[in-house]
Amino acid sequence: TALPAAGVSLSASATPSPADQAALQRVVPAPTTATAATGTFTLTSAATIHADPGAEPVATELAAYLKQQTGLALPTTANTDAGIRLLLRPTGGDPALGAEGYTLTTTPTSVTLTAATDAGLFHGVQTVRQLLIGDKLQAGTITDHPRFAYRGVMLDVARHFFSVADVKAYIDAAALYKVNEFHLHLSDDQGWRLTVPGWPKLAAVGGSTQVGGGHGGYYTAADLKEIVDYAASRSMTVIPEIDMPGHVGAAVYAYPTLACDGRRHGPVTSVSPGYDALCPSSESTYRFVDSAMKAAADATPGSPYLHLGGDEAQALNLTRYNAFVQRAQNLVAAHDRTPIAWAEAGTAPLLPQTILEYWNTGQPQPSVLQAAAKGTKLIMAPGDHAYLDQQPVADFRLGLHWAGYVPVSKAYDWDPVTVLPGVSPSSVLGVEAPLWTETVKSLADAETLAFPRLPAIAEIGWSAPNTHDWPGFSHRLADQAPLWDKLGIAYYKSPEVPWG
Numbered sequence: 001t002a003l004p005a006a007g008v009s010l011s012a013s014a015t016p017s018p019a020d021q022a023a024l025q026r027v028v029p030a031p032t033t034a035t036a037a038t039g040t041f042t043l044t045s046a047a048t049i050h051a052d053p054g055a056e057p058v059a060t061e062l063a064a065y066l067k068q069q070t071g072l073a074l075p076t077t078a079n080t081d082a083g084i085r086l087l088l089r090p091t092g093g094d095p096a097l098g099a100e101g102y103t104l105t106t107t108p109t110s111v112t113l114t115a116a117t118d119a120g121l122f123h124g125v126q127t128v129r130q131l132l133i134g135d136k137l138q139a140g141t142i143t144d145h146p147r148f149a150y151r152g153v154m155l156d157v158a159r160h161f162f163s164v165a166d167v168k169a170y171i172d173a174a175a176l177y178k179v180n181e182f183h184l185h186l187s188d189d190q191g192w193r194l195t196v197p198g199w200p201k202l203a204a205v206g207g208s209t210q211v212g213g214g215h216g217g218y219y220t221a222a223d224l225k226e227i228v229d230y231a232a233s234r235s236m237t238v239i240p241e242i243d244m245p246g247h248v249g250a251a252v253y254a255y256p257t258l259a260c261d262g263r264r265h266g267p268v269t270s271v272s273p274g275y276d277a278l279c280p281s282s283e284s285t286y287r288f289v290d291s292a293m294k295a296a297a298d299a300t301p302g303s304p305y306l307h308l309g310g311d312e313a314q315a316l317n318l319t320r321y322n323a324f325v326q327r328a329q330n331l332v333a334a335h336d337r338t339p340i341a342w343a344e345a346g347t348a349p350l351l352p353q354t355i356l357e358y359w360n361t362g363q364p365q366p367s368v369l370q371a372a373a374k375g376t377k378l379i380m381a382p383g384d385h386a387y388l389d390q391q392p393v394a395d396f397r398l399g400l401h402w403a404g405y406v407p408v409s410k411a412y413d414w415d416p417v418t419v420l421p422g423v424s425p426s427s428v429l430g431v432e433a434p435l436w437t438e439t440v441k442s443l444a445d446a447e448t449l450a451f452p453r454l455p456a457i458a459e460i461g462w463s464a465p466n467t468h469d470w471p472g473f474s475h476r477l478a479d480q481a482p483l484w485d486k487l488g489i490a491y492y493k494s495p496e497v498p499w500g
């Protein structure tokens with residue numbers, strides 16, 4: 001056997017080591033391909049950022065992120081031989097990358113992101129943030145694109161109200177995981193959170209309550225514009241939800257005649273849903289619905305969608321419920337939005353473009369399967385995998401457990417295209433991780449339920465099935481923790497994750 005003679009040193013090879021490869025793979029969601037090279041790029045105060053015309057806003061965000069992470073304030077430049085380059089190229093240099101994909105090429109002297117759109121560049125920037133260890137980036141090439149077009153998170157601001165600043169912080173944390181849809185649950189039994197012209201008491205009275213009896217709150221049109229603009233700067237669309245015809249306790253508290261009985265209704269401050277419903281046989285109901293839809297649509301320019309709720313309308317029989325859903329989706333369509341509704345709405349005759357959001361567990365409702373067979377697209381948010389409000393373990397300080405306990409391994413252990421038997425993969429538009437806030441009183445509470453499970457669901461939405469691997473994922477999650485610490489994101493130190 002040939003052993004190297006004593007004293008002979010093996011020269012540094014140009015073949016990347018397993019450590020190089022591991023350093024390039026520490027990204028969540030797992031990228032499509034990652035091929036390490038030897039060496040690292042070192043960020044110094046002399047580095048500059050080049051942005052192609054149109055990419056300047058992303059360059060500004062990148063500079064802010066790098067400042068936050070490293071303290072270095074790097075200038076942007078028109079000079080194309082800058083160390084860090086954001087390039088907009090048709091097809092992002094690779095047609096397979098699509099509208100949201102990107103290529104990241106790192107050498108010891110440069111970091112180059114190439115994408116067809118600023119959304120693609122922005123997602124690539126998130127990869128750069130995660131790859132940065134101190135001031136070093138591993139050399140190599142990543143090509144990356146999403147599996148699903150719709151990768152959402154939902155925040156319930158009705159059960160507990162969240163300030164604009166808190167909502168922005170939640171959006172920023174989700175952006176790190178390439179989430180592109182922010183579903184804002186703006187109304188429920190316990191609170192109505194947006195101003196509606198012509199219906200002043202919705203915000204003034206309906207907005208004055210929340211779970212536990214606190215004073216609630218609501219967003220003005222200017223507040224929502226601030227949220228929408230902030231989300232847009234993070235390549236995210238805001239999808240407003242006005243939940244109807246059930247879950248309307250706050251609306252009927254403000255305007256009792258919206259319910260069929262017309263009697264005075266008290267504020268709902270308990271956790272259990274009230275059993276009010278909008279009166280489906282009254283024309284004034286639809287004037288209200290139209291005003292609310294218009295306010296929601298006007299407040300969220302740039303969103304193709306409007307969510308009309310439709311869940312748990314126990315107060316109506318099926319005929320009356322279906323009649324309501326049918327008219328409500330027509331009103332959404334009349335405001336040039338694609339309607340989204342919770343899965344229950346599958347019993348109604350749906351417009352061809354209406355999307356159902358599947359939140360249920362166990363035996364699927366036949367109506368959902370039938371709708372999918374007829375071409376209805378689905379957003380998958382199964383409660384027993386994707387619900388961030390479900391407790392990760394028994395007796396957790398926050399959350400509920402009607403769908404069982406959802407540890408991070410379970411949030412990761414599912415495939416959106418096999419949740420519903422017989423449903424074609426092409427019916428699945430994507431995934432969503434809803435955060436209901438009955439027990440959630442602060443941003444830190446919200447983050448504690450969302451992390452580390454939000455990144456798990458984001459990976460289910462973004463990454464190709466062939467990257468699926470729990471041990472690898474759990475290590476990549478552990479690698480995220482220093483960044484959460486740096487950014488001040490609260491998280492649950494799940495014993496399933498090998499934290500460093």
Ligand code: TNX
Pocket residue numbers: 311312342359387389400436437438
């Ligand atoms: C069910 S999911 C609801 C919500 C609750 C949630 C709590 C859905 C469409 N409706 O009203 O907040 O469970 O997990």
